[in-house]
Amino acid sequence: MTTTRIAIAGLGAIGKTLAKRIAGGTIPGTTLACVASGDAAKARAWLDSEGITAPVVELAAFPDHADLAVECAPSAIIEEICGPMLKAGKTVMVLSCGALLPRPQIIELAKAHGGQIIVPTGALLGLDAVTAAAEGTIHSVKMTTRKPPRGLIGAPYLIEKGLDMDKITAPTLIFSGSAREAAKGFPANVNVAVALSLAGIGPDRTTIDIWADPSVTRNCHEIEVDADSAKLSLRIENIPSENPKTGRITALSVIAALRKLRAPLRVGT
Structure with a gap:
């Protein structure tokens, strides 16, 4: 099984849950490649307290480290998160999907460079x-x-x-x-x-x-x-x-979506 390198943008409630799950090895086929945060020193201190060795990097450096980035950050910086990854033909999992509506250029960027934007189920049923x-x-x-x-x-x-x-x-x-x-x-x-x-x-x-x-x-x-x-x-x-x-199930939805990436049995479209 190949490994998908995951970058996390934002270490709020969702980002921390994801970081602990991925770094803990509970999502087969994934590894925590790096994180980015508005407060790099605070992020480094939290990662160290959890025994997580992933580097804290700038958003522009995500493509150098990761295959897929998960956006768990304020919607205002969605272009800074998506832009570098999509230009590199990589994948971004977007939670702040409302921010895509006034920014159709992000979707066009994915089309132009062979990247992909994934919107997980999140807090919604059906x-x-x-x-x-x-x-x-x-x-x-x-x-x-x-x-x-x-x-x-x-x-x-x-x-x-x-x-x-x-x-x-x-x-x-x-x-x-x-x-x-x-x-x-x-x-x-x-x-x-x-x-x-x-x-x-x-x-x-x-x-x-x-x-x-x-x-x-x-x-x-x-x-x-x-x-x-x-x-x-x-x-x-x-x-x-x-x-x-934010509902607790939102982070769990991202985890479920990441698990599907390499699952031998995938249930649901």
């Missing part, structure tokens, strides 16, 4: 079924998201509208619109909706309602898909990680 339905005709896709108000704090849409999440005392619909609009207004919160749209009928026809709901402790998503091949009703409740904007 992407395989939606992808299959898209081979036929999908009439509509609607998503309803409910999150604890504190998990939405800092979203540009809320700042623009002057909405204070600390004042939410009952379930409140704070946004209704397309997945593209949602990705712009809530870049750290609705990557699930963008992944759904990319799997199905696109970000302009996929609609989403976002509720701030103080009665929930999990990130809840309901999806309704009407297609010529099936009608799908999907619901998932994700337990937040130490970062309330």
Whole structure:
């Protein structure tokens, strides 16, 4: 079995989980080649505390070390992460997929140089079924998201509208619109909706309602898909990680996707 060398961009909750799993040898066929972080000294100290020997490098150096980079960083720097790898004809696994919508040049870069962008299932249920339905005709896709108000704090849409999440005392619909609009207004919160749209009928026809709901402790998503091949009703409740904007299952989804790379039996599209 050949080994896939993995680079990790960002050492937040997701990046640390991945680094420990890969370095611990629990994902066959992979090795942790390097990491990049906004605070290199802090990253080096954490790696040393975990007994992980991977080097801390600049994003531009990823292609020299790795075959595949996993983006676990702020969406604003997605081009700095993807650009060098894609120009080298390599692969990037993108979690901040909402950042791809206003940056079509990243996808064009992959096309031009034979690179690949992978969007893992993340915190969402049923992407395989939606992808299959898209081979036929999908009439509509609607998503309803409910999150604890504190998990939405800092979203540009809320700042623009002057909405204070600390004042939410009952379930409140704070946004209704397309997945593209949602990705712009809530870049750290609705990557699930963008992944759904990319799997199905696109970000302009996929609609989403976002509720701030103080009665929930999990990130809840309901999806309704009407297609010529099936009608799908999907619901998932994700337990937040130490970062309330991100579910614990997101990191596990990346691990599952990496495991598929070299698995002798691969289940799911």
